[in-house]
Amino acid sequence: MSTATAESRPYHHGDLSRALVDAARKILENEGPAALSLRAVAREAGVSPAAPYHHFKDKAELLEAVAHEGWHELDVALSTARASTQDSRVRMTNLGVAYVCFARDNPALYRVMYDRSRDKDALPDQLKDDGAYCQVRNTINENAGGHVTEIDLELATIAAWCAGHGLAEMIGFKQFAPLKELLGGEEAFLRAVFEHLGMFAKFADQD
Amino acid sequence: MSTATAESRPYHHGDLSRALVDAARKILENEGPAALSLRAVAREAGVSPAAPYHHFKDKAELLEAVAHEGWHELDVALSTARASTQDSRVRMTNLGVAYVCFARDNPALYRVMYDRSRDKDALPDQLKDDGAYCQVRNTINENAGGHVTEIDLELATIAAWCAGHGLAEMIGFKQFAPLKELLGGEEAFLRAVFEHLGMFAKFADQD
C-alpha cells in the first residue's frame, strides 16, 4: 500500500518533512486538491496523523512548502521557454504559452500555489527577486528594446502576468473547446489568445 | 413576504432556500470564505444542520446558488459601466475597471464564483447567452468598428476576460501597493495596467 520509501520504518523517519511534501504532491496529482488532507498525507507517508506537526506548524505551512516547490518548477519552465527562440517577438508569446502549459499539466499544484497566495494576499517574494516574474519583466524589456520607463515596464509585466494567470485558470473550461478545435489544437488556441491581447487596449492605438 | 429574520420561527420556514442563500452571503461578507460551512449557514438561518438538504442536494449546490447571484450582480455592474461613456475607447477600459472593482468589493463572493467554476471546469452558461461575457464581446465589437472576424472577436473577448480575471484575483496583492501609491490610487493603477496590456502582444506591432 504505502509506496513511501519504506523498508522497516524505524521510529524516526529520517527526513519526514521531505517525505510529507512528496506525499502531498503525490496525492495532489493522483486524487486532486479535494483529497489533500493532512491526515491523508500522513497516511501516505506511513506516519501518524500528529507527526507532521513536528515539521510544520499548520496544514497551511505544509501547503506553503508544496507551493514553494511549484513556483520553483515554474521558474525552470519559463527559463527553458525563454531560451527557446532568438526572435524577441515570438519569445514573449512562448513565455505565455509555457506558463499556461505548466498550469495545464500541473493543475492541482497550480491551484495550491494560488490558493496560498490569495490567502496571504501576496505572491511569494522569491518571484520578484530572481524568479518567474523576473523572466517576464526581462523579456518584455528586451522586447521593447530597452527604452521603456521603469514604471511602464512594471505595468506591462503585471498586465502580462495577470493575463497569463487568467488564461491558466480557464484553459480547461469547456466553453473554449470548440474554438480550440477550430484553431487546430490547444497550443494554437493559446498563441491566438495571447496575440489578441492588445486588441482592446489603448496602447495598440497609441503606438 | 414577511421578513426572513424569524419571530417565533414556525416549524415550516416559508422560504428557506432564499433564507439559506442570504445567510450564506452574510457569512461570506462578515467572516470570509473559510467560515462558510453548511452548518454555519443553517445556524445563521435559525434551522437545524440537516434542513438545507431538503432544498439543496449538496453544499456545492448551495454555493452554486450563491455564485449564480454573484454572476447576475456582475452583469448589472458591467451594464452600468458600459453605459457610462460614449467614447468607445474609454468604454473598454471602464468595463475592465468595473469588473475588477466588483471583485475587490465582493472578494469572498468572487472567490466562490470562480471556485465553483473551476470545480466544474466551465463558466456558467448564462454568461455566454446574455450575461457579462456578452457585454465584453459587444463592447469590443463596437470598439473595432464592426469589421472583425467572428473568431477574432471571440479570441479578443477571451483575452480581455482572462486579463480582467487575473487582475481581479491579484488586485489586493501586497506587491502592487507601492505602484498603486505612485500612480495615485487603485483606480489609476487599474487603468494603467489595462492600457499596458497590448505592450507584449504581437497585435500591437501588426496593427
Next chain:
DNA sequence: GCACCAATCTGAACGACGTCAAGATTATCT
C-alpha cells in the same frame, strides 16, 4: 560507554464538519 536532553513519533481525545436515516410536524389536496 553512559546519562541526560531535546527532537521525534504515537495514541487518544476534542470540537467542527458534511451527510444521512428515522421520526416528528405541518401544508396541501381530495
Next chain:
DNA sequence: AGATAATCTTGACGTCGTTCAGATTGGTGC
C-alpha cells in the same frame, strides 16, 4: 375530514485539523 407529500429535527457516522501526554530515539557532554 383524512391521507399524502413536503418540510424540519434529532441523532448518528466517518472524516477532518489540532492538541496533549507519553513513548522512543539521536546526539551531546562526561
